[in-house]
Amino acid sequence: MRLMISGGGTGGHIYPALALIEALKEKNPDSEVLYVGTEKGLESRIVPDQGIAFKTIRIQGFKRSLSLQNFKTIGLFIKSVADAHKMIKDFHPDVVVGTGGYVSGAVVFAASLQGIPTVIHEQNSVVGVTNKFLSYFVTKIGISFEDARAQFPAKKVVFTGNPRATQVASMKPNDALSKYGLKPDQPTLLIFGGSRGAERINSATVAALPELKKRDYQVLFVTGRVHFQKISDDLRGQEIGQNIVIRPYIKQMPELLPNFQAILGRAGATSIAEITALGIPSILVPSPYVTNDHQTKNAKSLVNNGAAELLTEADLTGASLLEKVDALMTDGKKRQKMSVAAKAMGRPRAAFDLLNVLQTVIKK
Ligand SMILES: CC(=O)N[C@H]1[C@@H](OP(=O)(O)OP(=O)(O)OC[C@H]2O[C@@H](n3ccc(=O)[nH]c3=O)[C@H](O)[C@@H]2O)O[C@H](CO)[C@@H](O)[C@@H]1O
Numbered sequence: 001m002r003l004m005i006s007g008g009g010t011g012g013h014i015y016p017a018l019a020l021i022e023a024l025k026e027k028n029p030d031s032e033v034l035y036v037g038t039e040k041g042l043e044s045r046i047v048p049d050q051g052i053a054f055k056t057i058r059i060q061g062f063k064r065s066l067s068l069q070n071f072k073t074i075g076l077f078i079k080s081v082a083d084a085h086k087m088i089k090d091f092h093p094d095v096v097v098g099t100g101g102y103v104s105g106a107v108v109f110a111a112s113l114q115g116i117p118t119v120i121h122e123q124n125s126v127v128g129v130t131n132k133f134l135s136y137f138v139t140k141i142g143i144s145f146e147d148a149r150a151q152f153p154a155k156k157v158v159f160t161g162n163p164r165a166t167q168v169a170s171m172k173p174n175d176a177l178s179k180y181g182l183k184p185d186q187p188t189l190l191i192f193g194g195s196r197g198a199e200r201i202n203s204a205t206v207a208a209l210p211e212l213k214k215r216d217y218q219v220l221f222v223t224g225r226v227h228f229q230k231i232s233d234d235l236r237g238q239e240i241g242q243n244i245v246i247r248p249y250i251k252q253m254p255e256l257l258p259n260f261q262a263i264l265g266r267a268g269a270t271s272i273a274e275i276t277a278l279g280i281p282s283i284l285v286p287s288p289y290v291t292n293d294h295q296t297k298n299a300k301s302l303v304n305n306g307a308a309e310l311l312t313e314a315d316l317t318g319a320s321l322l323e324k325v326d327a328l329m330t331d332g333k334k335r336q337k338m339s340v341a342a343k344a345m346g347r348p349r350a351a352f353d354l355l356n357v358l359q360t361v362i363k364k
Helices: 011-027 043-049 069-091 102-113 129-134 146-151 164-169 176-180 199-212 225-235 253-259 269-278 291-303 318-329 332-344 350-363
Strands: 002-006 032-037 053-056 095-098 118-122 140-143 157-159 188-192 218-222 244-247 262-265 282-284 308-310
Touching (some): 002 011, 002 069, 002 102, 011 032, 011 043, 011 269, 011 350, 032 102, 043 053, 069 102, 095 129, 095 350, 102 129, 118 350, 140 146, 146 157, 164 253, 164 269, 164 350, 176 218, 176 253, 188 199, 188 253, 199 225, 199 318, 225 244, 253 269, 262 269, 262 318, 269 291, 269 332, 282 291, 282 318, 291 308, 308 332, 318 332
Parallel strands (some): 032 053, 118 140, 140 157, 188 218, 188 262, 218 244, 262 282
């Protein structure tokens, strides 16, 4: 198969694309893949690292309010569609896939204009702007939450789950924590705010550190690259504690994930796919800054099934974080229940189910 794929901006759009590529290479090692992203998005750091062919186009997002900038954006969109058009002509894909972000809008739209089979993948329960636009042109749409179905043309929708689930589901506990200076045999909590980090989760964690360092469990606190320097500066001279490790970003999240007894984090859709694939108990702090509050919806789908706990950003302080985390890390029975409930929601075959969708549109 010759696959052209595009997903950009944040990890939540990029990792599902990489997981789909991994599944394709497993089933069909001779496949050719070209990933199209932007220079500015996280994909320009993440994708070439994986040894995947990567090209960029320029694009920018629309402002939600009426703005002169939007005229420039329309100009850039037309140019980026033309650039994508040329890349498609050169690469001759059998299918073009978009996993979200503005860049996938230009690439998938250009492919559909050329009559090439196209598939988009929606990770969230509330559909993103780009995928909503593309849904009128594409051949098929893979979704990860049933709630998304009604927001798309019904005939095109296939429930696949999020391909990232497949990539992490097969991972077993291992000693990867030792690479970060943590003990593999000790209960460990991951605190992180999605692929870019979250300032409020970071500040609440920093406030809780003087207590966290006295605990029997370990904490891996991942700040997000942009926040790391400031946190390091703020903590300079303070004794952090042997059981706490602070990092800007984790490149090898799949191998680390099975080693956590619990996670405190945002409720981004790809994080949720990982949590449910592995059955990891979690405390979710949905970002209130995303379109239509979709992270709250993502989080509630777990909370309503007893798979996770909710901590709203409005209620998030060092003290409330500590209280929730302590309660979970010291109650093995509760974690066990949440783990079973979370795992029941997992979609470990998602990448292969999405791959099947690609194969059916190519055959057509
Ligand atoms: C602020 C924002 O717009 N967030 C959106 C973005 O979130 P975001 O990009 O944060 O995506 P998710 O939380 O869904 O996924 C983050 C991904 O990054 C990985 N990771 C994270 C940190 C790290 O150090 N290393 C690492 O590999 C995680 O393992 C996961 O695979 O896309 C999601 C999927 O469309 C949406 O649901 C979120 O609402």
